[in-house]
Amino acid sequence: MKFAFFPGCVSRGGCPELYPAAKKVCAQLGIELDELQDRGATCTGAGVLQEKNQFLGDVLNARTFAIAEGLGLPIMVICSTCQGVMSQANRRLKTNPDYLAKVNEQLSEEGLEYKGTASPRHLLWVMVEDIGIDVLKTYVRRPLSGLRLAPFYGCYIVRPSDDLEFKLYRDREDSLERVMEALGAEPVDFPGKTRCCGFPILTINEKNSVQMVANHTASAKQLGADALVTPCPLCHLNLDGYQPSAMRQTQQDINIPIIHLPQLVGLAMGFDPKELGLSRHIISTKKVLSKIQVAV
Amino acid sequence: MQVIVSVNRFNPKDNNGKYWEDYNLEIEENATVLDALIKIREETDGSLAMRCSCRSAICGSCAMRVNGHARLACNTKLADMTDEAGMIKVEPMTNFPVIKDLVVDQQMFWDKVKQVSPWLQSEGPEPKGEYVASNESMNQLAGVMACIMCGACVSDCSVMEVDKNFIGPAALAKAYRFVGDPRDSKSVERLGVLNEYSGIWDCTRCYECVEVCPKGVAPMDRIMALREEAISVGYGDTMGARHADVFSDLVEDSGWLDELRLPIKTVGIFNLPALLNFAPVGLRALVKGKMPAIFHHNVPNVQNVRNLFKRVRNDQNKDG
Ligand code: SF4
Ligand code: SF4
Ligand code: SF4
Ligand code: SF4
Ligand code: FES
Numbered sequence: 001m002k003f004a005f006f007p008g009c010v011s012r013g014g015c016p017e018l019y020p021a022a023k024k025v026c027a028q029l030g031i032e033l034d035e036l037q038d039r040g041a042t043c044t045g046a047g048v049l050q051e052k053n054q055f056l057g058d059v060l061n062a063r064t065f066a067i068a069e070g071l072g073l074p075i076m077v078i079c080s081t082c083q084g085v086m087s088q089a090n091r092r093l094k095t096n097p098d099y100l101a102k103v104n105e106q107l108s109e110e111g112l113e114y115k116g117t118a119s120p121r122h123l124l125w126v127m128v129e130d131i132g133i134d135v136l137k138t139y140v141r142r143p144l145s146g147l148r149l150a151p152f153y154g155c156y157i158v159r160p161s162d163d164l165e166f167k168l169y170r171d172r173e174d175s176l177e178r179v180m181e182a183l184g185a186e187p188v189d190f191p192g193k194t195r196c197c198g199f200p201i202l203t204i205n206e207k208n209s210v211q212m213v214a215n216h217t218a219s220a221k222q223l224g225a226d227a228l229v230t231p232c233p234l235c236h237l238n239l240d241g242y243q244p245s246a247m248r249q250t251q252q253d254i255n256i257p258i259i260h261l262p263q264l265v266g267l268a269m270g271f272d273p274k275e276l277g278l279s280r281h282i283i284s285t286k287k288v289l290s291k292i293q294v295a296v
Numbered sequence: 297m298q299v300i301v302s303v304n305r306f307n308p309k310d311n312n313g314k315y316w317e318d319y320n321l322e323i324e325e326n327a328t329v330l331d332a333l334i335k336i337r338e339e340t341d342g343s344l345a346m347r348c349s350c351r352s353a354i355c356g357s358c359a360m361r362v363n364g365h366a367r368l369a370c371n372t373k374l375a376d377m378t379d380e381a382g383m384i385k386v387e388p389m390t391n392f393p394v395i396k397d398l399v400v401d402q403q404m405f406w407d408k409v410k411q412v413s414p415w416l417q418s419e420g421p422e423p424k425g426e427y428v429a430s431n432e433s434m435n436q437l438a439g440v441m442a443c444i445m446c447g448a449c450v451s452d453c454s455v456m457e458v459d460k461n462f463i464g465p466a467a468l469a470k471a472y473r474f475v476g477d478p479r480d481s482k483s484v485e486r487l488g489v490l491n492e493y494s495g496i497w498d499c500t501r502c503y504e505c506v507e508v509c510p511k512g513v514a515p516m517d518r519i520m521a522l523r524e525e526a527i528s529v530g531y532g533d534t535m536g537a538r539h540a541d542v543f544s545d546l547v548e549d550s551g552w553l554d555e556l557r558l559p560i561k562t563v564g565i566f567n568l569p570a571l572l573n574f575a576p577v578g579l580r581a582l583v584k585g586k587m588p589a590i591f592h593h594n595v596p597n598v599q600n601v602r603n604l605f606k607r608v609r610n611d612q613n614k615d616g
Pocket of ligand 5: 370
């Protein structure tokens with residue numbers, strides 16, 4: 001199995017523990033990666049650039065899709081935001097031939113053309129759809145039994161559900177829970193599961209953003225979760241990095257670890273927590289590790 | 297078909313607070329959630345309070361949460377929502393005070409809509425005949441005009457949940473309806489108000505409102521259009537506008553986002569108090585070895601990306 005890999009920038013910038021963890025897990029799963037950033041692909045625009053200029057954002061994403069088409073490979077991402085922004089751009093490009101032609105006109109100078117065949121998917125979906133839950137189970141060396149985990153999807157990997165083709169791919173809706181179960185852990189249903197972490201307004205209205213962090217982390221803890229697991233590094237930045245602020249703002253002790261999806265899979269595969277960057281979090285992951293009897 | 301409708305109930309006159317009550321009933325396959333609730337009220341429990349009128353997704357009075365998301369009870373098919381046990385969960389909308397059972401107080405909702413002056417304000421000499429607006433300009437407003445003021449978007453809005461001052465998706469969609477109307481003369485003033493705190497920049501772009509709106513209004517997309525519009529008429533000096541600007545510059549410059557520079561550029565290097573706000577997380581991250589000292593690398597052929605930015609913008613300027 002081979003993918004054109006789009007790691008995004010947060011997995012190498014704000015959450016540098018994510019990129020190596022994802023690569024280790026992919027290698028173990030037998031997924032070969034051709035890295036798109038080495039082929040000149042750019043950021044998706046994260047929806048922020050689109051606020052200013054949606055057409056420009058669509059041109060950038062079409063460019064990435066065209067590069068992957070050139071490689072003859074499907075695109076894989078490891079960030080909910082990259083997934084969402086790409087899926088939205090792709091819907092606009094695929095459903096409107098005139099628009100696509102206008103976008104391609106911009107790409108032609110570089111000798112590129114997007115033919116409309118891309119179908120970018122998150123590692124989370126790849127595990128459920130391409131590898132399959134039953135096969136995933138065979139990679140488990142260190143079952144996560146006894147762990148209670150709250151799934152935190154992040155907005156862009158669940159909404160708008162039409163752009164993400166939820167009707168076509170029925171397994172996407174509870175993919176995180178199914179992966180958790182395959183690894184031996186117990187999913188905890190909690191109200192924040194598909195809510196927003198607040199990251200996009202962090203620089204605009206920090207108080208509101210931090211309040212969202214407080215609500216989600218506190219409710220997961222209250223329902224008995226040992227950790228939150230997320231497929232989105234931006235959610236991780238906020239839920240982990242701003243949890244101390246959330247505790248201060250709401251004057252309560254929360255301290256619940258936030259684990260990247262690939263770190264969780266890596267743990268179950270038997271990787272050393274250090275290799276997975278589990279010691280690099282703001283909120284210590286020690287409690288989780290000791291629960292599955294891994295020395296830190 | 298046999299179903300269990302679990303309703304989150306509340307009666308201010310007793311002291312039970314909120315509680316769940318399950319109703320078992322036999323109902324035809326194609327019934328809506330509203331059909332079931334009406335059947336319960338008429339046959340089993342006359343004390344169950346709800347609002348409804350048109351029963352055909354026009355009046356906007358029957359919005360409530362079904363299995364955790366706001367929807368119109370009258371256009372939600374019961375059979376689509378039941379779980380393996382044949383159960384559905386029905387609750388009043390969130391972000392509204394509950395009056396009784398499924399009935400909420402909509403005062404705040406209407407106050408916010410009024411806040412955006414939802415009427416046409418045109419100036420200049422009165423036209424002789426009717427005021428003619430082009431088809432094209434009105435077509436792009438048709439989507440917003442489909443709003444039935446049901447409140448579903450407000451119920452599920454992420455920001456409303458933490459800040460009741462936020463003007464919210466329904467009112468902002470309504471504001472777009474007038475900002476985008478070629479007959480309105482107050483667009484710039486309107487944008488000035490929307491550009492303030494609690495306005496367009498406070499939306500966290502979570503798509504909840506787009507997902508739950510039963511009429512395809514896509515409030516968030518309208519908010520993004522208002523942002524684009526606000527920037528284009530010169531309101532570029534709010535934090536949100538600068539954020540979008542800087543983001544765009546960074547991608548143009550290197551192909552990628554440089555997260556450390558983003559806050560600095562957004563708040564300005566001289567805005568020390570605001571910058572210090574970012575310090576705790578930055579320092580904490582540095583201590584943990586999480587943040588790279590300064591991360592900046594260009595994509596290969598970054599010149600291609602820079603040229604592309606220039607070309608797209610030039611072409612857009614030419615087209616006006
Ligand atoms: S969307 Fe985010 S993580 Fe994805 S490439 Fe852009 S800024 Fe990076
Ligand atoms: S939850 Fe937050 S960071 Fe994650 S996708 Fe939503 S807005 Fe983005
Ligand atoms: S925008 Fe949609 S969800 Fe919101 S009030 Fe109007 S119709 Fe209802
Ligand atoms: S996108 Fe904005 S307005 Fe819509 S629900 Fe989310 S925060 Fe509220
Ligand atoms: S009863 Fe009128 S919209 Fe549902």
